[in-house]
Amino acid sequence: MKRGAKKEKTGPEARTARRGIPSRSELQWQVTELAEQRAAISEVLRAIADSPHDLQPIFDTILANATRLCRAHLGALLLFEENDFRVVARRAPKNAAPDALPLQQPLGLRPNTPLSRLAKKRTPIHDADLAADQSYLDRDFGVAIVVESLGARTSLLVPMLKEDELIGAITVLRTEVQPFTQRQIDLIADFAAQATIALESTRRERQYRQVNMDLAHATRVATIGQLTASIAHELKQPISAIAIGGETSLRWLARQPPEIEEAKQSVETIIKDANRANDVIGRIHGLITKNPACKELLDINAAILEVTALTRSEAVKNGVAVRTQLADHLPRIEGDRVQLQQVMLNLILNAIQAMSELCEGIRELHIGTENVEPEGVCVAVRDSGPGLSPENLRRLFEPFYTTKSNGMGMGLSICRRIVEGHGGRLWATGHASQGALFQFTIPAPTDVISR
Ligand SMILES: Nc1ncnc2c1ncn2[C@@H]1O[C@H](COP(=O)(O)OP(=O)(O)OP(=O)(O)O)[C@@H](O)[C@H]1O
Numbered sequence: 001m002k003r004g005a006k007k008e009k010t011g012p013e014a015r016t017a018r019r020g021i022p023s024r025s026e027l028q029w030q031v032t033e034l035a036e037q038r039a040a041i042s043e044v045l046r047a048i049a050d051s052p053h054d055l056q057p058i059f060d061t062i063l064a065n066a067t068r069l070c071r072a073h074l075g076a077l078l079l080f081e082e083n084d085f086r087v088v089a090r091r092a093p094k095n096a097a098p099d100a101l102p103l104q105q106p107l108g109l110r111p112n113t114p115l116s117r118l119a120k121k122r123t124p125i126h127d128a129d130l131a132a133d134q135s136y137l138d139r140d141f142g143v144a145i146v147v148e149s150l151g152a153r154t155s156l157l158v159p160m161l162k163e164d165e166l167i168g169a170i171t172v173l174r175t176e177v178q179p180f181t182q183r184q185i186d187l188i189a190d191f192a193a194q195a196t197i198a199l200e201s202t203r204r205e206r207q208y209r210q211v212n213m214d215l216a217h218a219t220r221v222a223t224i225g226q227l228t229a230s231i232a233h234e235l236k237q238p239i240s241a242i243a244i245g246g247e248t249s250l251r252w253l254a255r256q257p258p259e260i261e262e263a264k265q266s267v268e269t270i271i272k273d274a275n276r277a278n279d280v281i282g283r284i285h286g287l288i289t290k291n292p293a294c295k296e297l298l299d300i301n302a303a304i305l306e307v308t309a310l311t312r313s314e315a316v317k318n319g320v321a322v323r324t325q326l327a328d329h330l331p332r333i334e335g336d337r338v339q340l341q342q343v344m345l346n347l348i349l350n351a352i353q354a355m356s357e358l359c360e361g362i363r364e365l366h367i368g369t370e371n372v373e374p375e376g377v378c379v380a381v382r383d384s385g386p387g388l389s390p391e392n393l394r395r396l397f398e399p400f401y402t403t404k405s406n407g408m409g410m411g412l413s414i415c416r417r418i419v420e421g422h423g424g425r426l427w428a429t430g431h432a433s434q435g436a437l438f439q440f441t442i443p444a445p446t447d448v449i450s451r
């Protein structure tokens, strides 16, 4: 026998019912129902926690629980945007007509349909029999297809409201005429509230990530700005070489008879120098352009070498010798090349800036990579600068902490956020003898074998 269906009561149950006291079986049923509701709520909360960026699994879980707990046969979760609804999750038979509750398409708000009534009133719209609804009798095609293709009869639509603003709805439908109880209507309202919370927290999370990305981009551009003089110097070399190569070629060609072979070699040198200059510009362009985060399988050594090429002149200008010790056969890591290069750029510049304060002693920058099991790849940047004081060590990664007159103090906090966003760890140690050591790990995807 179906739960909720009326049954004739006899004996002691009949007497308690007459006195308005719930019978033992009613109490048992209520307890079961409450347990089911609690399980559903924790399932939805788990879905929200497990999927902070993707709403789809959350919507699917909410709808699955809402239809099951309300003994409905069909259901949909709709979002309301630009004055129209679109279905983002649905429960319908696999072979249902594709145009019945079509996914991701604007449904259109036609007057007098249950959806337009919901948009107007913003309260639950309960239709005991959709086939008797005026919109169906007027042959509204959206309502007709739900009744005729899906066999829907009793329909309940509950709004999702954010401070009175309609942001979506949950609908559950039965293929027989059997109105929903008040308790079931309340239950759907609870699910609608959960969907609203999930939607809002995901939107906030997206906004937060966007702000972070904008900030990271702004500081990247500022960092490149600090390097302008060195980069200009880096570019001057190949460009002067190109001019010299051109003059040399002309001289070979002016000879009688022209020295074609020699002229050809000069032109080949010009092409090489032009490519060198082009590479520098390409790297700067990559770091300055504002692209959305994009994860790819990458070779961390190659990404590091590109950054050291960009900072070479800055190191030379400050009398810093750069040594690299990059491990062979590192696993490829999954990450955003530009973001990870930003981390390297900041660590290298910090090290050069720290060493440039030294009046004496060697100025050496070591950049190393190694394969660390099971974390993945570990990158180390060590300098022979003044090192890190306890106060420094404690506050390094705080936003806006800087000891430099022209520093913003955002470099390391952004680096840490980027590394943690890649599932890794960034930390600093005051190097035993002198200098500072910064290390970070980036996990390698488990299904990627060393190249
Ligand atoms: N290699 C290092 N050696 C010594 N101190 C360092 C080193 N790297 C960072 N620090 C200290 O940590 C502080 C914070 O570094 P962070 O990169 O976050 O900001 P910043 O370099 O001061 O400014 P910016 O935002 O321009 O990068 C620095 O001001 C400096 O005091």
Ligand SMILES: [Mg+2]
Residues within 6 Å of the ligand: 346, 349, 350, 411, 412
């Ligand atoms: Mg810095």
